[in-house]
Amino acid sequence: MAVPKEFLYSDDHEWIYVSEGEATIGITDHAQSELGDVVFVELPEVGKEYDQFEDFAVIESVKAVSDIYLPVGGKIIEINEELIDQPELINEDPYDKGWLVKVEIADEAELDNLMDSEEYEEYLEEGE
């Protein structure tokens, strides 16, 4: 399973990439593989605000419905509209074309609650 070095990770298998107070968020390669074929994505409205670890989106595979949790609190500033017609991008390219939302981070200190790539790799191994 791919685990890019420059991202941070949550226990619920979301990734976050931070650049100048702005975060891009998605689900990990492990998460998409566990879900199977993604066939539906429900994203929040731009402008909505969420707390850290609050559920903000829903991803459905053929079999399962999963809530997705925001790895950091803040305001939604952009959503990946491509996913509405091409939810399979989450399976095909979870770390790039399959991103979900961009967030204006409320409090960068919350990033300390997340794992770096090494910690996440260990976390995945423990879960095996």
Add this chain to the structure above:
Amino acid sequence: MNKTPLTQIHHDLGAKMIDFGGWEMPVQYSGIISEHRAVRNQCGIFDVSHMGEIIIRGEKATSFVQKLIANNAARLQTGGILYTPMCYPDGGIVDDILVYRTGDKDYLLVVNAANTDKDWQWIQKNRIKGVETINVSDDYAQLALQGPASRDILQQLTEINLADLVYYNFKEGKVAGTKALLSRTGYTGELGYEIYLSPEDAVNLWESLFSTGEDYGLVPAGLGARDTLRLEKKYCLYGNDINEETNPLEAGLGWTVDLTKEDFFGKERLLKIREEGLTRILAGFKVTGRGIPRHGYKITAAGKEVGEVTSGSFSPTLEENIGLGYIKKELAEPNQKLSILIRGREIDAEVVKTPFV
């Protein structure tokens, strides 16, 4: 958890395994959508060894089977198969099963895995003199070979002439050198066969089918694809679409109920239901808004609850979201506009003719 003789093979193939009614079963290998399409276009093989098997035999076997089931076993010749609900006296469904007539006074009942114990107890409780019943579930493995290429693959492994084996009939003979019961049945709506054999021969048959089927695009398929395939054909799934609280008439299974035959469990009640008229019907719908219907979601019309979803999924063939649900009879007609309540929002849907595919 119960394992089938092929559990290790599923692990080796990298399948995702789930607990299905107490059985460790593969839900998918490469992915539900690709497995689904392989079955519709080429061929797929399913391990369905979890299914239960019960023998009923003896002098009174036919009258006992007739008492248990709603369909008419008198129509069966040896070698014939019948799909039927088995009802309680109140018309609720114990299980939906296949009845194989294996001889003049011999029947094999194939029952849903999760219902095997319940069915066995129901049958024991009602057993009559002159009938022997044996739960042989542990003596059988079962493989389902389904898809347009299934006949060409299987014919290379058996002397049984498959062109002569018509739908809902079976033959006993050898498949890949192994004694087996070969049944022209399935749960996908495609040309297909269900092969019953001794558990110790299952690995050998699985491997023989693969080495022969490789050139035909044969893939292993899991319970996930099995579910989407059956849903597109509106085949009921026990525990989802039918259960002890539903009767076969409202489930659209009237064609499997013979109210003119001798007495059977549920007959009196079903006659009454027919006379009084149905209040709800299991109907198919497609979602025209954005959302996937799931088991248990409410169905509404003009803001009022008018039914409940029993099965729902993305349909890999139609690339639309489809479902089944019990809907008030007067609203269960094709083109009727409805809504499905998904996470607090009413999403547009429309009743459609079934099967979907």
